[in-house]
Amino acid sequence: MSKIYPDDSSVNDILKEVLQRIKPDENMRKRLIVIYETIRDVIQQCLELNGLMNFEISLQGSVAKDTFLSNEADLDVFILFSPNNYSTEWINKEFVNITTKCLQNQGYNTIVKYAAHPYVTTHIDNIEVDVVPAFLIESPKNIISAVDRTPFHTQYVKTKLCEKCKDDVRLLKAFLKAWDLYGAEIRVQGFSGYLVELLIIKYGSFLNVLKASQSWRAYKTCIEVEEFYGDEKACRKRFKKDVLVVVDPVDFNRNAAAALSIKSYAYFKMLARLFLEKPAKEFFELGFEPSVSVNDVAKIIEERQKISDSCILALFFSVINRSPDVVWGQLKRVQRVLKNVLEKYGYRGMYIDSWVNDEMSKALTVVELLNCSGYELRKGPPAYSNESINFLMKNLDAVIGPWIDEKGSIMCIRKRKHDPVGILSKIVGTAMYTAVKLEEVKKITSVSDIQLINDPKFIIWFKKFLQRKHFDKIARILTK
Amino acid sequence: MSKIYPDDSSVNDILKEVLQRIKPDENMRKRLIVIYETIRDVIQQCLELNGLMNFEISLQGSVAKDTFLSNEADLDVFILFSPNNYSTEWINKEFVNITTKCLQNQGYNTIVKYAAHPYVTTHIDNIEVDVVPAFLIESPKNIISAVDRTPFHTQYVKTKLCEKCKDDVRLLKAFLKAWDLYGAEIRVQGFSGYLVELLIIKYGSFLNVLKASQSWRAYKTCIEVEEFYGDEKACRKRFKKDVLVVVDPVDFNRNAAAALSIKSYAYFKMLARLFLEKPAKEFFELGFEPSVSVNDVAKIIEERQKISDSCILALFFSVINRSPDVVWGQLKRVQRVLKNVLEKYGYRGMYIDSWVNDEMSKALTVVELLNCSGYELRKGPPAYSNESINFLMKNLDAVIGPWIDEKGSIMCIRKRKHDPVGILSKIVGTAMYTAVKLEEVKKITSVSDIQLINDPKFIIWFKKFLQRKHFDKIARILTK
Known part of the structure; x- marks a missing residue:
């Protein structure tokens, strides 16, 4: 490695200090192993009592590999079933029922969560324990579900x-x-x-x-x-x-x-x-998140409107499918579609992000548009495409243009005639989203609009959204 | 051809009418042949008197192929030299001198023009005659200069x-x-x-x-x-x-x-x-170009500033190399560079075009920027590149951001601190352009600015630049 950076020794003190904070102590490790052994025995007995055979219980994840952080210790308990005796359907339908009953009979509270397939989560002594079903297979080449690969990963990392x-x-x-x-x-x-x-x-x-x-x-x-x-x-x-x-x-x-x-x-x-x-x-260090008042945020919005003629628009969703990857997948798609369509309407410098509450019941996509009133640059299709004439006809009355730009697209500039709330409602309203359902599109201008989401974590997120000071921490380091 | 368009017969009357206007009559054709034969004999004799041998004179171009329009009849007279006896250097250096003298001795005015290499132009009876030297070669595979291919093109078209x-x-x-x-x-x-x-x-x-x-x-x-x-x-x-x-x-x-x-x-x-x-x-039909007053244009600029906070900036060039392809090549490059750099400064919906006077002595590149004052979206380099930290450091004090966008670039929004005149001067001033020389960069706001280019054709061009109504003609057809 060529030496283009300050000597490593100057870094080591910092790393040591960080490690002291994040490395779990021996007691924590022992405690986790005890919890694992307890839950293992409970499940083993109970599943056997239910007549199940041909399965193996094992500890996976960062605790098994001893790579976990002191503040994120959760246990991944895998139950590996032989694919010769159990089917994917059985795992999807029966496993959760049987395991939930087992654990509840022993006095554990359980929640069903969903990744590649459903699994059961419980808490023991403040430690989250995920009980995940998977197939016991001989080679990663034969995996049936993505989690089947996990034991091989654990094994590899432990060895290397x-x-x-x-x-x-x-x-x-x-x-x-x-x-x-x-x-x-x-x-x-x-x-x-x-x-x-x-x-x-x-x-x-x-x-x-x-x-x-x-x-x-x-x-x-x-x-x-x-x-x-x-x-x-x-x-x-x-x-x-x-x-x-x-x-x-x-x-x-x-x-x-x-x-x-x-x-x-x-x-x-x-x-x-x-x-x-x-x-x-x-x-x-995680960014320090001071509590933020609704009035603080309202003040930022007001100022923003003054300096850059900006609009803050929010799409309120209710969440139907609570699997985070599905919900976030669709929210990201909403963001992409909005960005593309709004760019065609001539908006630029827009910023889009989404927020979901901890309960995975409500979601919000927020858009900030700059130069929201006034005139819009409209970018049409390439003049060589069949849609070009349609665009041309619609924009013959533009203030400037239509003209063809250097890349062959038809362009024009016209007075904005579309209300951005209307545009957003139409785009998202007509598309099919199965995990989230659009409830309302609103321009956020006042304190009462912000309070529509009555969640302190949202207010913190919203302030960050508006300021986008991702590098504040860095700025403090670099300028001190 | 599948029939998706109105019946051809409805078109034929239109084409017939157009053809009547653009097709040269028999007299014109005869007149051109006479002119060609005259100049051919003059050149033949004169070159021979100068001791030249191994050349052939022939008529090329649209008159030779009988595909010229009545208003664009010019003669391409080619003199084909054997590459065994003449070199490219000789053509570049000697040909123009000899031919110019020949023609001037016979009372013709001549101009030297430059394409792939220099050639001589004269006017006879209001018809432009280009006398172009080329090499007489056996196959287009062996061409030395691009014009050597022309006789093969003429021959092919005549046959087919x-x-x-x-x-x-x-x-x-x-x-x-x-x-x-x-x-x-x-x-x-x-x-x-x-x-x-x-x-x-x-x-x-x-x-x-x-x-x-x-x-x-x-x-x-x-x-x-x-x-x-x-x-x-x-x-x-x-x-x-x-x-x-x-x-x-x-x-x-x-x-x-x-x-x-x-x-x-x-x-x-x-x-x-x-x-x-x-x-x-x-x-x-060529667009009808009514004469435009400077005041008309000044009024458009004033209005534009009101509705879209726009700036009109002009770069004034003097032309050093008068070869149109070289000048236009460099002006197009200026346009591309300006567009790229201005986009990094957050300008969008900008429009750039250039104008050169008939004498090829002055050139102008004009830029219209929308939302010229106020705030700018600044797009930095990708965060993974080495330049990213430099950009980050410079913009830690931005109003919004810096943040990293979905494509990995660093972005921020800040109050414009750069005068666009300054930006343009710097970009174009530091680049090497051999055919045009930047004289001045100016914000165009008043009648006196527009009058800096005292050319009625410029005023017509400038009005078109501002309105960009490329499809006005179409609008009239479609809406009648």
Whole structure:
């Protein structure tokens, strides 16, 4: 590694201090193992009493691999069923019923959650315990459900990750968490725990991952932990569309970084460079979220309207399907569609984001449009397409144009005649979304509008939405 | 051809009427031949007196092919030299001197013009005569200069173009001229005369070309007049970047439509469809250009500033190299660079175009920016690139942001602190342009600013620039 950054020793104190905060102590580890053994025995007995056979219970996830953070200790208890004796339908329909009854009979409260298929969650001694059914298979090539791969991942990491490396996994996880880049779920589109572990196995330490990331190239880099493709080109050919490829050593046809978005990739690479240039413990800290008053937010909106003629529009959804990945998948689609359509109406510099409450019952997509009144640049279809004449005819009365631009599209500038609330209602109203249902579209101007969502976490989120000061923490570090 | 358009017979009267206007009569043809024979004999004698041998004089161009329009009759007189006896250097240096002297001795006024190499222009009886040197070669594969191909083109068209087809060539040329799509030069990036002839040879008639154009697909279509590639895919593989491919039957490695821009292509395809749906003779008419007063234009600018907070900025150039393709090539580059840089400064809906006076001594690039004061959306580099931190640091004090957008770029919104005149001066001032020299950058607000270019043609052009009503003619046809 060429030495372009300050000496590592200046960083080590910081990392040590962070590690002290995030590394669970021996008592915590022991406590978790006791909890696991308790729940294991309960389930084992109960399932047997229900006449089930041919299953194995095992501990998976970050506790099994000893890579968990002190504040995120939850237990992933897998029940592995033989695919010869159990079907996917059985798992989807019966497993939850049987396990729920079992646990409830023993006095545990349970919730059903849904990932690839339903699973059961309970809490023991303030620790979340997820009881996840999967198939016991011989090779990752034969997986039936995505979770079937997990035991192979656990096994691989346990074998390959050196003792000291576990701390480096923790550091990288904490670093990613502080910037909301940790997790492969659709809301985050970031780095999964397994991906973090693979990166540490590959590069040896937290700092080495950050350094190595500086030579990654978007859509070009392929990282192999175990040699399989050998040649970067051959590997990239297999995974053409992914911003970063980290070949899963357990299944060479899988990219462990497939969920990573270009946004998260870019964010990480930039943060890594900032940290290497100016290391600070703030990089690992979650942003402090002071309570925000509704009036604060109303004041920002009022000011914004003055300086940039801006509109804040909100789409209120009720949530039908409470699976986070499904809901977030559809909200992200709403955002994309809105952005594209609004750009055709000449809006730019718009900002769109969504918020879902903890109960996964209400969702909100908020849009800020700049230069909301006045004139709009309208971009029509390419003049060579069949739709061009329709657009031309509709805009013959434009203030300026219609004309054909250098790329062959028809353009014109006209007085805005569409109310943005109307545009949004129409776009989202006509599309089919199965997980979220549009209830209302509203221009947010007053305190009473903001209070429509009566949730302090929303107010905090909304203030952040308006200010978009993603790098405030950095600014403080860099300017001190 | 599937019949999706009104019956051709309804169109024929219109085409007949247009043809009457644009088709030269027999007298004109005879007059041109007499002029050609005169100049041919003058040059033949004179060159021989100067001791030159091994050359052939021949008539090329649209008069030779009988495809010229009555208002654009000019003669292309080619002097073909044997490459065994003459060099490119000799042609560039000596030819002009000798021919100029010859013609001047015989009482002709001459001008030197420059295309691929210099040539001599004179006027006889109000007809422009271009005397162009080229090499006499055996096959188009061996061409030394691009004009060497011309005799092969003339020969090919003469052999292949049916008598009635010549009128169809004229119709298509007139149609293209009316919309400034005729010509392969950089200013136009449209259809050359030869390309028009090939299209008529391929499709048989003016109407058939328009109809065929409706099934062309940008960057996909390959038209072969003579079978060579046979397969469209193989052909497109050879010409990857061209919006339309019309294989030159005289040289299969050449695309006769290579100069066509996506803008001109789109324009033509749309006009063709409009004409097929609503044929009218106005499609063939040059826009009527009423004289425009400076006050008219000043009024438009004033109003524009009110409705869209717009700025009109002008870059004044003096022209050093008077070759139109070189000047226009550099002006187009100026336009592209300005557009890219201004977009980074958050300007959008901008419109840029250039004007050069008839004498090719002064050039002007004009930019209209909407929302010129107030706030700017600034788009920085991708966060994964090395420049990102620099951008981040500079914009930590932005009003909104900096944040990272969905595509990974850093964005922010800030009060405009750059004067657009300053931005333009800097961008264009630091770049190297050899054919044009930046004299001044000015915000155009008053009558006196507009009068800086004291040319009635400029005022007409400037009004069109501001209104961009490219389809006014169409609007009149469609709404009547």
